[in-house]
Amino acid sequence: MASIHSGIRETCRAPNAVTELPRRAPNETHFVFENGEDLVRLCQWAKQESYHLCTLVVTDERQLEDNAFKVWYVLHSAQQELVILEYALQDSRQPFSFPSIQATFPCVELLEREVFDLFGVSPLDRMMTGGAVLHAPYPDELHPLWANKSQAALKARINSQAARQPDAPGREHLPAGMFYLPVGPIHAGVIEAGHFRFHVAGEVIEDLDLVLGYKHKGIEKLFETRYTLDTGWELAERVSGDSSFAHSMAYCQAVESLASIELPETVHLWRALFLELERIYNHITDVSALAQDMAFDLAASDIAVLRERIVRLNADLTGHRLLRKVNFPGGVVLNSVPNLDAIKSTVTEVTRTFLGLGKMVMDLAACRNRMITTGKLTKCEAEKFGATGLVARASGLCDHDLRLKLPFGAYASMEELRRLVSATVAIPEALQKPWANRGMPVFDGDLIGDVLARFVIRVAEVETSANIIRLLLDRMRSSPSFYAEVSPQRRPAYERRMVESLRHVQNYEFGLGYVEGWRGDIFYWVMKGPGDTIFRCKVRDPSVFNWPAMRLAIVRKRNEGDAYDPSGPPCWENILADFPLINKSFNLSYAGNDG
Amino acid sequence: MDKAPVKKPSLIWLLVRRLLGVIVRKPLYSIPPPDARLDQPRSVFIRHLDCGSCNGCELELNALSNPIYDIERFGIRFEASPRHADVLAMTGPFTRNLTEAARLTLEAMPEPLIIAIGDCAMNGGVFRNSYAVTAGDARPDEIRQAIILEVPGCPPAPVDILKKLAELPPDLSGAAVAFPSYPPPLVIERSMSWRSTMPSR
Numbered sequence: 001m002a003s004i005h006s007g008i009r010e011t012c013r014a015p016n017a018v019t020e021l022p023r024r025a026p027n028e029t030h031f032v033f034e035n036g037e038d039l040v041r042l043c044q045w046a047k048q049e050s051y052h053l054c055t056l057v058v059t060d061e062r063q064l065e066d067n068a069f070k071v072w073y074v075l076h077s078a079q080q081e082l083v084i085l086e087y088a089l090q091d092s093r094q095p096f097s098f099p100s101i102q103a104t105f106p107c108v109e110l111l112e113r114e115v116f117d118l119f120g121v122s123p124l125d126r127m128m129t130g131g132a133v134l135h136a137p138y139p140d141e142l143h144p145l146w147a148n149k150s151q152a153a154l155k156a157r158i159n160s161q162a163a164r165q166p167d168a169p170g171r172e173h174l175p176a177g178m179f180y181l182p183v184g185p186i187h188a189g190v191i192e193a194g195h196f197r198f199h200v201a202g203e204v205i206e207d208l209d210l211v212l213g214y215k216h217k218g219i220e221k222l223f224e225t226r227y228t229l230d231t232g233w234e235l236a237e238r239v240s241g242d243s244s245f246a247h248s249m250a251y252c253q254a255v256e257s258l259a260s261i262e263l264p265e266t267v268h269l270w271r272a273l274f275l276e277l278e279r280i281y282n283h284i285t286d287v288s289a290l291a292q293d294m295a296f297d298l299a300a301s302d303i304a305v306l307r308e309r310i311v312r313l314n315a316d317l318t319g320h321r322l323l324r325k326v327n328f329p330g331g332v333v334l335n336s337v338p339n340l341d342a343i344k345s346t347v348t349e350v351t352r353t354f355l356g357l358g359k360m361v362m363d364l365a366a367c368r369n370r371m372i373t374t375g376k377l378t379k380c381e382a383e384k385f386g387a388t389g390l391v392a393r394a395s396g397l398c399d400h401d402l403r404l405k406l407p408f409g410a411y412a413s414m415e416e417l418r419r420l421v422s423a424t425v426a427i428p429e430a431l432q433k434p435w436a437n438r439g440m441p442v443f444d445g446d447l448i449g450d451v452l453a454r455f456v457i458r459v460a461e462v463e464t465s466a467n468i469i470r471l472l473l474d475r476m477r478s479s480p481s482f483y484a485e486v487s488p489q490r491r492p493a494y495e496r497r498m499v500e501s502l503r504h505v506q507n508y509e510f511g512l513g514y515v516e517g518w519r520g521d522i523f524y525w526v527m528k529g530p531g532d533t534i535f536r537c538k539v540r541d542p543s544v545f546n547w548p549a550m551r552l553a554i555v556r557k558r559n560e561g562d563a564y565d566p567s568g569p570p571c572w573e574n575i576l577a578d579f580p581l582i583n584k585s586f587n588l589s590y591a592g593n594d595g
Numbered sequence: 596m597d598k599a600p601v602k603k604p605s606l607i608w609l610l611v612r613r614l615l616g617v618i619v620r621k622p623l624y625s626i627p628p629p630d631a632r633l634d635q636p637r638s639v640f641i642r643h644l645d646c647g648s649c650n651g652c653e654l655e656l657n658a659l660s661n662p663i664y665d666i667e668r669f670g671i672r673f674e675a676s677p678r679h680a681d682v683l684a685m686t687g688p689f690t691r692n693l694t695e696a697a698r699l700t701l702e703a704m705p706e707p708l709i710i711a712i713g714d715c716a717m718n719g720g721v722f723r724n725s726y727a728v729t730a731g732d733a734r735p736d737e738i739r740q741a742i743i744l745e746v747p748g749c750p751p752a753p754v755d756i757l758k759k760l761a762e763l764p765p766d767l768s769g770a771a772v773a774f775p776s777y778p779p780p781l782v783i784e785r786s787m788s789w790r791s792t793m794p795s796r
């Protein structure tokens with residue numbers, strides 16, 4: 001594959017207007033663009049070379065030396081390479097517009113809408129409308145993330161100004177026989193808040209409007225105003241509760257890369273272990289919920305018991321059921337000496353029972369029938385809309401896993417771990433072999449991105465995670481200091497070291513942290529302000545890219561502008577009653593998306 | 596790694612085990628009630644209301660329904676509609692975007708009662724001071740006044756939630772003043788239980 005440098009030579013009309021900044025890490029390149037069109041052209045080239053978009057960050061640097069808003073695109077290639085593209089909005093005619101890459105990477109759309117609400121900057125080629133995260137209760141042009149706005153000023157402005165008219169979604173005239181079915185934002189189960197508006201013809205879902213942003217809590221502004229670099233982990237682990245550890249780990253990595261700190265190997269091992277524990281308990285929860293949605297309550301409750309066992313193991317190890325308060329920039333601490341054998345036997349036993357139960361659900365004709373071809377997301381759609389994580393893997397993008405593509409922590413240093421991970425990602429190709437042995441279903445072709453595929457991937461990943469945990473435990477056992485470096489006594493030393501190294505970092509440097517959580521890749525972009533403050537912290541949860549993908553999986557597939565045709569191929573349709581099942585099989589985070 | 600074949604438990608065995616549990620009246624997994632008051636007969640229908648949580652509290656609320664905590668054996672149930680609910684379980688720091696929806700949900704209840712689950716719902720937790728939330732005392736009056744119980748924790752463990760729920764009176768009817776509900780008022784005589792409506796023999 002061609003390197004990004006040759007891409008720049010090939011595509012940029014003015015290669016001299018592109019400056020390369022010195023690398024901070026061997027796999028990280030950083031370019032400053034002066035010409036927006038070249039930036040867009042380079043992104044088109046990158047898409048063809050199968051780069052993935054990690055995140056879009058906007059910073060308000062109007063008070064700093066560059067005197068402008070800045071847009072940063074972060075991309076990664078399959079060759080473990082990270083590319084940062086920087087562009088300052090210095091065009092005095094359009095100081096609030098940036099070159100958009102949405103035509104190339106459609107998944108950036110939600111991020112762009114959020115940026116429009118929070119900064120008031122919009123893409124050059126399109127009119128934007130607000131309302132992505134700031135709904136009717138907020139006045140127009142609030143721009144909460146401008147650097148000069150304080151929380152008090154924002155609140156005063158919101159309270160003094162009359163609320164906007166609620167932005168009612170457009171009501172175009174539907175063809176005869178079709179109607180709207182609004183659902184939410186408050187739902188009937190114990191689930192999060194978001195609004196769905198179905199366009200239904202009979203029972204078939206023709207289209208779906210998603211209205212998210214109800215849970216917008218202003219997290220990014222809170223990072224800047226209330227937290228410092230060494231306390232921000234507290235907020236990071238509450239961005240999305242079920243990915244607490246993954247989020248805090250990504251945050252910690254960002255701060256550690258900023259401070260260029262090397263961690264002891266044990267810390268990496270423990271972090272990987274907790275990450276896999278989180279993956280296990282969440283996948284088990286989802287499989288249980290899927291079984292429940294298929295009215296197979298017997299299996300659902302047995303699986304829920306397994307989930308509780310892992311959660312209690314978390315509590316034994318760290319003192320918190322959701323793995324909070326263990327991870328902080330510079331290290332990890334456990335609350336007591338762990339019994340490695342007990343961890344191993346619990347994990348082994350739970351996964352063994354779980355695999356059996358998972359197999360039982362899949363073998364039951366009623367369940368299989370319910371899942372097959374329901375909520376299908378084709379490979380090409382997943383690729384186009386940048387689906388990440390397990391959703392992408394279930395659609396056949398089987399190596400879309402940050403643990404392989406951009407290894408971090410223990411995954412970077414231990415080849416064996418990556419080998420284990422690629423054993424699961426190889427399922428589609430080798431579907432006949434490992435799965436047939438265990439009596440798992442055998443497909444004719446690839447994983448086709450339906451509910452069953454996501455179910456299978458979940459079950460398979462639990463097994464992989466258990467294998468990874470066993471490997472990590474063996475590695476720990478061979479080192480006598482497996483506890484000494486993560487005992488609570490070490491915490492002050494770790495923190496002092498962190499503060500010390502942060503002092504040498506220049507202001508307005510940034511660090512990147514990335515983790516493959518159970519839902520998909522999580523990116524943190526942390527920029528240091530004066531002292532130990534955070535100037536900007538951009539959180540990118542995997543749900544941001546997967547929501548549009550879920551919409552596609554639900555609606556009846558048709559080409560743009562096609563009339564409603566009741567005789568369309570049946571396997572591409574989903575009916576209303578499929579929605580809960582599909583939603584569960586994706587299980588996206590509303591909280592992580594809304595920020 | 597571990598390549599031993601996984602045996603599938605047979606459906607029959609699961610059923611038999613469950614049945615045995617019913618016959619000998621011994622639950623398979625469930626913990627003993629964490630509070631003696633939970634043994635009283637009670638009927639509490641709870642409706643969950645998400646006001647911007649991080650979804651940690653939802654995880655623990657969901658865990659209450661698993662066979663270990665098995666909240667329904669105490670007569671507590673999660674309901675799908677506010678119309679049928681005795682009380683709302685509110686999570687999250689009360690985001691501005693959800694204010695209207697939360698108000699409407701409360702209005703749809705027969706009596707406005709709220710349990711605040713988690714630190715966020717009590718005082719905003721880590722999200723306090725954000726421009727986007729109206730935590731604690733800044734919340735609308737009707738929400739603040741409807742709170743009858745607070746469960747601290749981030750998130751509170753299922754056992755903690757159960758212990759707190761034990762403080763609820765076994766019958767919530769008549770516990771609060773009627774809330775001006777929107778027309779037509781769905782007033783059901785609360786004192787009239789289904790027994791008194793049956794013709795006497």
Ligand code: SF4
Nearest residue numbers: 648649651713715749
């Ligand atoms: S109390 Fe804690 S767990 Fe619950 S919603 Fe708030 S931050 Fe999340």
